[in-house]
Amino acid sequence: MxxxxxxxxxxxxxxxxxxxxxxxxxxxxxxxxxxxxxxxxxxxxxxxxxxxxxxxxxxxxxxxxxxxxxxxxxxxxxxxxxxxxxxxxxxxxxxxxxxxxxxxxxxxxxxxxxxxxAPAVIIGMGTATTVDILNTKGYAGGIIAPGLGVMTQYLHERTALLPQLDAENLLGGPTIGKSTIEAMKSGCALGFAGMIGALLDGVVLEMTKSGSPEPKVIVTGGAAIYLPKSWQSRVQHEPHxxxxxxxxxxxxxxx
The missing domain is CATH 3.30.420.40 (ATPase, nucleotide binding domain)
Structure with a gap:
């Protein structure tokens, strides 16, 4: 029981x-x-x-x-x-x-x-961006990449003139920035989305090529709003x- x-x-x-x-x-x-x-x-x-x-x-x-x-x-x-x-x-x-x-x-x-x-791909969006693979045997590996906050913080810390951005407030501006802050916001938001899309495309392709059924993609973490549009309707968002x-x-x- x-x-x-x-x-x-x-x-x-x-x-x-x-x-x-x-x-x-x-x-x-x-x-x-x-x-x-x-x-x-x-x-x-x-x-x-x-x-x-x-x-x-x-x-x-x-x-x-x-x-x-x-x-x-x-x-x-x-x-x-x-x-x-x-x-x-x-x-x-x-x-x-x-x-x-x-x-x-x-x-x-x-x-x-x-x-x-299983099978599932889990995207964790915290300080680091993690991609973890769950198959029928259990935990099967993954990817570790920079988180969105790390990207914005690093730009500020490693340059003399670029300001600190709020990693939770990057959306809504133009793609082509007309100011330093707009350019940084666009670069971080679009660059992060592109990174996530490339990671997901690569992982799912490798899994299916090895004979796995199409995995469920589960996203957790506050940066999920930055998923690329091509993936937004294909994931399950589980914030907790x-x-x-x-x-x-x-x-x-x-x-």
Whole structure:
């Protein structure tokens, strides 16, 4: 008999932001984010007090931060698990070195199993842009490329005169810029969309050439609005895929 779903506080600690959500029956009822550098036990304690989750699940790509939280998370009076490559249930590997795959990317693959199944291509749009492949064997590799925020930040940091752009406010301007800012916005938005399109075209072609059925393409992360038009109607947008995957990971550990 399978364990019932329970309200799980899911924490996804990323390089820039930490996303949290209360997930029950594969539905995210509450969610939010913190700045990762400012994350501390008192912030998590407040979430627990407000939402009274029955369990806690964690994925982190910033060990320096998550290691400082572990002792607290283990002593909240609730079951606590951290997703790692060697404690997964129901997700195998078609990949030579699973230890190097980010915990968030593995959570995304579990989330993809929940919302669509294999084969799937998962596009994560955070600090880095990640493309991960889920096949019938499990995690099967992927791509890591710059995220949109990295592109805008790098332009500013590596030049003397170019300003810092808001990576969440690049759309709506002309293709041919009539000012420095318009030119930067166009270059970043169109360049990022072109990169995503090229990555998707290449991955899907390689998968189908190797005999795979046409994969479902699932997009998660805030930069999904920058998908190229040729792909916008061909993807499934799951903004909380990582959180759904973390909750399912916890559920599987209780079976």
């Amino acid at each position: 399978q364990t019932l779903f329970v309200a799980t506080l899911c924490l996804d600690i990323g390089n820039t932001h930490t996303h949290w959500g209360i997930v029950d029956h594969q539905t995210v009822s509450k969610h939010g984010e913190f700045s990762t550098p400012s994350l501390n036990p008192s912030a998590i304690e407040k979430l627990i007090s407000e939402h009274q989750p029955q369990a806690i699940a964690l994925a982190s790509v910033v060990p320096l931060v998550s290691n400082k939280l572990k002792d607290f998370l283990k002593n909240t009076g609730r079951p606590f698990v951290q997703l790692q490559f060697d404690n997964l249930i129901g997700l195998g590997f078609d990949y030579p070195n699973p230890a190097e795959v980010g915990q968030d990317r593995l959570a995304d693959c579990i989330g993809a199993q929940v919302v669509g199944g 895929l990582t959180l759904i995957g973390l909750a399912e990971f916890y559920r599987r550990t209780t079976l």
